[in-house]
Amino acid sequence: MTQARSAAVALEEATVAFRLAGGRVYTAVEKARLSVADGEFVAIVGPTGCGKSTLLNLAAGLLKPAGGAVRIFDRPLAGLNREAGYLFQADALFPWKTALENVAIGLDIAGTPRAEARERAQAWLASVGLASFGNRYPHMLSGGQRKRVGLAQVLIRNPKIILMDEPFGPLDAQTRQIMGNLLLDLWSDDRKAVLFVTHDLEEAIALADRVVIMSAGPAARIIGDWRVELPRPRDIFEVRLRHEFHELHREIWHMLKAEVAKGYAQAGAA
Structure with missing residues (x-):
């Protein structure tokens, strides 16, 4: 019997709230539940401003949840996550x-x-x-x-955990694919737990073992979790040509597009 991998990162009903001017409280993320196994590559996708980076900052220990808990390798996280390396969007x-x-x-x-x-x-x-x-x-x-x-x-x-916040976002499409292949090559040599934030659904599917979808904010929630069954090793250039890739993309986008529309509507009304 295969032993289950331990959770490198576990968000347990984690809520993040900020106090605004005038004393109002803004809930960015509400009761997020997410488990990333040791050695697993998980991508987070969602509308702009939905709290994707907030989840990374919880896992990094840069934010403390207003409710719920964050556990790293089954231990409560107190302070900075010393097991994690963080690659930001900006250099x-x-x-x-x-x-x-x-x-x-x-x-x-x-x-x-x-x-x-x-x-x-x-x-x-x-x-x-x-x-x-x-x-x-x-x-x-x-x-x-x-x-x-x-x-x-x-x-x-x-690091035992790698947190990546839109790391290839500023790059052109060809360079992003080259960097994606490089990341997969390095990751496959010594698999770490990876939590990868991106706006690009194709990039998420091509890279990850699982793709997690967040709802539009405020009080954003995790509303979808898909396993990517595409075989490894993968080539970013080739995997997007597979029928299974397009089927999964269509299925996830059916949910994601509604949340993107909500996000734009809320931004326009603000």
Whole structure:
């Protein structure tokens, strides 16, 4: 009998609320229930402003739930999630540091000897296809190259959980597909739990084991959870041609489009 994988991230009826000017309370996310198994790749999709990033921030320990709980590997999360690495939509590279120094910074902070940190950083640059770019500063790199440096910067710390907030959003379509394949290659070598936020349903299906749908806010909820049965390993270019891909896309979009319409209507009425 196969033993069930433990939950790397578990949101248990988690609610997030903010106090606005005038004392009013805005509930961003209400009673979210989500479990991400160790080694599982879960993508979150939903309308703009529905709280997708809020769920990531809960898992990162950057937000404390107003109700419910967050558990990391079956332990209550108190403070920052030290098991997680977070790749943001915006570049988090220091402009005055080279690519090599940016990748090594997490090891430097942890007290790793300088020579060892630089050696490991160079190995990670090579793993993301930038072996000869270590002495370049961020302004000398393309958008895709900066994302590769950012990915290496997160992975060099060997986090057990990877949180990704629209990491490829600013990139052109071709570069996004290249980065998606790179991410899958790195993930398949040493599978971590991944929680990946995107607006792109095709990207979510192509990458993930499961696709989770959030409703329009306020008080956004998780309203759908689909398992992606497409075989691995996957190629982002090829998987979108499969009949099963289009069938799943059609099924999920049937629910998602209604929430997107609600989100736009609410934004127009605000």
